[in-house]
Amino acid sequence: MVPASLSPTPADFSFLAELIPQLVWATDPTGYHTYFNQRWTDYTGYTLADSVGDEMWNNLLYPDDRERARKRWSRSLATGEFYEIEYRFRSKDGDYRWFLGQAVPVRDEAGNVAKWFGTCTDIHDQKMQELALRKREQDFTTLANAIPQLAWMADAEGAIFWYNQRWFEYTGTENHQEQTMGWNWQTVHHPDHVEAVTAGFRRAIFEGQESWEATFPLRRHDGEYRWFLSRALPVRNEAGNVLRWCGTNTDITEQKELQEQIERAYSDLEAKIMFRTLDLEREVQELRQKLNG
Template structure:
């Protein structure tokens, strides 16, 4: 004889709801809250009698989360779709903590929703870490886009996967066009092979730094000279995990240097011709005295 199928009883549900670490709640098909577990009471300070109803739970949310949560919950009640949202719940001490709210509908044999079973899981510590990481990323992006250089990052093999906004503004390109080794597209054809060979060698041999000077094509077709430098980032074992580099526009300095070199050459030429003139005049004087 086959064993009878065991079905959970209301007592089983109550036991489970009080045992799990989440705040547990149920509503009827219309969203009227009918039950909260003891953890809800312990966290919010509200008794079951104070908590039941349509909208009391929403009043405990951070004001900035209330409308979003109400709209999301209303959508689930309308459609029967899985409810999931992150929001901040107020504790009985008055502070707010981040929770992940989730709920599933319970249906009868005909497929009609009879109630909703929901939980609120404390994710405050993870959320704070996520927000802190996002803040650091935003700070990095702000810094990277504020510096006057074109900046970039490459993986351990030298393939570039990130540029700052100044790079895109200068070159007029998008990441998909210049990622990997496609940055060669904006290099001067007379220099690109030399530059590529030098950087590949630095990557392959794990140099402590890389430096080169070359022209890059601006979005309007003009080439400008840049001093490019890159340093490797290593893990705890000393292995290179990525390269961070910058391109500094030195066109004005290079033009000034060339002007100075030309002026120096011109001065040398003038001195040489003047010296020859003096020597010729001196010879003429000697010839006149000898006569």
């Protein structure tokens, strides 16, 4: 049993509340704010007399966050569940910073909520980094979906974990995206080429090659095969270890057909030249025979 002299006192709570870096507050069971620590006053510029009440705190929130925060707090007051939310609080200088608001109920012996203790933790720097990262991800996705190629990313061992939208549209797997994840990309390859493609890609991965390139047909959603030029490069960390592979598939069907037409025309021309040469040699032989006769 803890001696009475060592039991926490209101003065101990006040000391702790002023020591921690968070904004600290307390309310009665209805959500009426009765206490704020000095950090609250320093940040908001509001005195304790200005801060007490049940709505004042909401007026300091960013306008877009107010309704969401009010609904979340009302639910906790009604149910007694743990309160947690991210929102933006206005400082005494007029700028807004992101905070993580949290509160827990304190219950009496009968189990009824007697009061709430809460904190607001400054998470602005982390939130800005998170939002910047999300923005870069959105920009990347927009760019990846705008390019005409089918784009993809695979892990260090070659298992694909991401495709752009054009891949799903081309293969017809938009509603069943897991069908071509991992090494299941082989299912849309032509059976006459898939083994060679797989062997070449595995060789690039396990031999630590600096790039991979291959030409092969891929099955479209309607069953037709079209030819693609595929290229991939490894992304490495500072130690030089491969983190992932980034690749694209570029449709070259028309170019390949044109190349085949040119090759056929060249072959036909060679054949014509050969036959014409033979004809000329025969005519020369016949002419010589006549002259000698």
